[in-house]
Amino acid sequence: MSVSASRFDHPPLTPEELAATRKPFRAASLLPGRVFHDPAVLAWEVEHFFARDWLVVGRAEEAPEHGSYFLVEVAGEDIVVVRGRDEELRAFHNVCRHRGTAVVEEPCGKIVRFQCPYHAWIYDLDGSLVRAKHLEDLEDFDVKDYGLVPIRLAVWQGWVFLCLSDETPPLEASLGDWMEHHARRDMSTLRRAGRLEYDVKANWKIIAENYSECYHCPGVHPLLNRLTPYDLGGDWYPTGPWKGGWMPLDEGYDTMSMDGGREGRPLLPFTTPEDDRKILYHILWPNLIMSIHPDYVLTHHTWPIEPGLSKVYCDLYVTADTLEAGFSVASALDFWDLTNRQDYHVCEMQQRGSASRSFSVGRYSNQEASVHAFDIMVADRYAMDGVRTSRGRRTGEGKVRSRRGSAAAR
Ligand code: FES
Ligand SMILES: [Fe+2]
Structure with a gap:
């Protein structure tokens, strides 16, 4: 589910404020x-960075077997990461589709299914609503439409990434040469x-x-x-x-x-x-x-x-x-x-x-x-102008500098 960013569709700083950097x-x-x-800059960053970009939130081994889960908070959203019976890791908003109660309370653990603590709607580990009492005679209601809301999740070398936006490109495309840089490692x-x-x-x-x-x-x-x-x-x-x-x-x-x-x-x-x-x-x-x-x-x-x-x-x-x-x-x-x-x-x-x-x-x-x-x-x-500022290049790039070298950063 994308978070509405209409309040934040203008840059948080003027071009003049950014020019010197x-x-x-x-x-x-x-x-x-x-x-x-x-505070307005941080609110903008939350919407534009933390609610849009791929973020590492943990490690795959934190949910080692089916039914094990952990909670994370990203951009103010309460999120549950859970391993399904098919061994797939999935992420969902920790929000019951009935009245919005947090379905999971403990920060991590192992469950058979999700059961909302309020009126006991039951969701499978894949997020689908499987049981809810006293809904059988509702009009225009299908349990299939009331599963937990999923969040994009990808795993790279054991690191679990989430992305709250549906518009952001897939993880690999978003990270540029990061994966290639680490290709010789298996973390x-x-x-x-x-x-x-x-x-x-x-x-x-x-x-x-x-x-x-x-x-x-x-x-x-x-x-x-x-x-x-x-x-x-x-x-x-x-x-x-x-x-x-x-x-x-x-x-x-x-x-x-x-x-x-x-x-x-x-x-x-x-x-x-x-x-x-x-x-x-x-x-x-x-x-x-x-x-x-x-x-x-x-x-x-x-x-x-x-x-x-x-x-x-x-x-x-x-x-x-x-x-x-x-x-x-x-x-x-x-x-x-x-x-x-x-x-x-x-x-x-x-x-x-x-x-x-x-x-x-x-x-x-x-x-x-x-x-x-x-x-x-x-x-x-x-x-927000699509311009990418080029980075400075230090002399001696790629070489270990001598102790008398003038420029090095870690
Ligand atoms: S709020 Fe979850 S079952 Fe009612
Ligand atoms: Fe330091």
């Missing part, structure tokens, strides 16, 4: 401060080994911008900066709605953890000799952050709650074999908890300061090409 990287300025604070065997949760008093885009540069790393992350020096690395130049790059591990360190060691964990099966000394960082539009380490995959899922409040789930994945073998991930999780808290502290400080009447936007340093890459994904969508 849409310039070439070296000439560009950061996004106007209003995009982090204005379907990953299993979640740990989760960290944060309520961050900052706009969701501030968190994405923060993730997109390591300009702040020497001061904010002394430990991270020791494992992966901030000025080493390079970026990819994708054609799809994502951006990212890599940072090499310094000598003597094998992964991102409190001591740079892997606690015995084996390398991921798709780690090649070339990338077993690198951390690969990605943001898949709009809100999935994915970093691939030699021995684990980490995601940060950022969900806007208010203009100045975001929920972040940080999940650490290893293969099912590694998880079953009982390897600890404590040192890696501790490292990311420390790093996340350092990041979210400065994000919250930016949220506070950028609300000031005195604030006018700053310029990108030459370490922030990847921040600009994210910001133009935002600005081009705000503009």
Whole structure:
């Protein structure tokens, strides 16, 4: 079911407000401060990004067998993802077709059928209404017309994507070269080994911008900066709605953890000799952050709650074999908890300061090409003019920079 967007059919910012960000990287300025604070901008983003684009909402193994389900909230919609008797994953609005009651209450579990808690309408796992009492003499009523409302769902490498809009192209077409970029990996065997949760008093885009540069790393992350020096690395130049790059591990360190060691964990099966000394960082539009380490995959899922409040789930994945073998991930999780808290502290400080009447936007340093890459994904969508701003290209593209190199982003 498409969500009506008629209230939002005009751009949330004027062309003049967006012009400075849409310039070439070296000439560009950061996004106007209003995009982090204005409730009308967030409402527009919810309609145009979160209610229209394909979004990762979880992993297929979260509903491992028929009847198992989990609830998610996307763009204010309460949604149930459930595995059917035919093993297919499906998603439905968690809304009874009688009087609109939420059919499922517990956040996850296993059921035989859906039974609405109010008047006990019963729906099969495929969403069809199978039983409802006292409707037998209704005129113009057919149970076939009253199934749970489905939502588009697709699974790629174990990641469950949903799309609330019927007009958005299929997942593969929507992601551009994302799947091709990851084609040599099979992430379907990953299993979640740990989760960290944060309520961050900052706009969701501030968190994405923060993730997109390591300009702040020497001061904010002394430990991270020791494992992966901030000025080493390079970026990819994708054609799809994502951006990212890599940072090499310094000598003597094998992964991102409190001591740079892997606690015995084996390398991921798709780690090649070339990338077993690198951390690969990605943001898949709009809100999935994915970093691939030699021995684990980490995601940060950022969900806007208010203009100045975001929920972040940080999940650490290893293969099912590694998880079953009982390897600890404590040192890696501790490292990311420390790093996340350092990041979210400065994000919250930016949220506070950028609300000031005195604030006018700053310029990108030459370490922030990847921040600009994210910001133009935002600005081009705000503009609604079909123009795609080209990304800056750093010299030395594709090469690991020397420590004296002038530009690198993670
Ligand atoms: S609201 Fe669901 S059965 Fe009445
Ligand atoms: Fe950081």
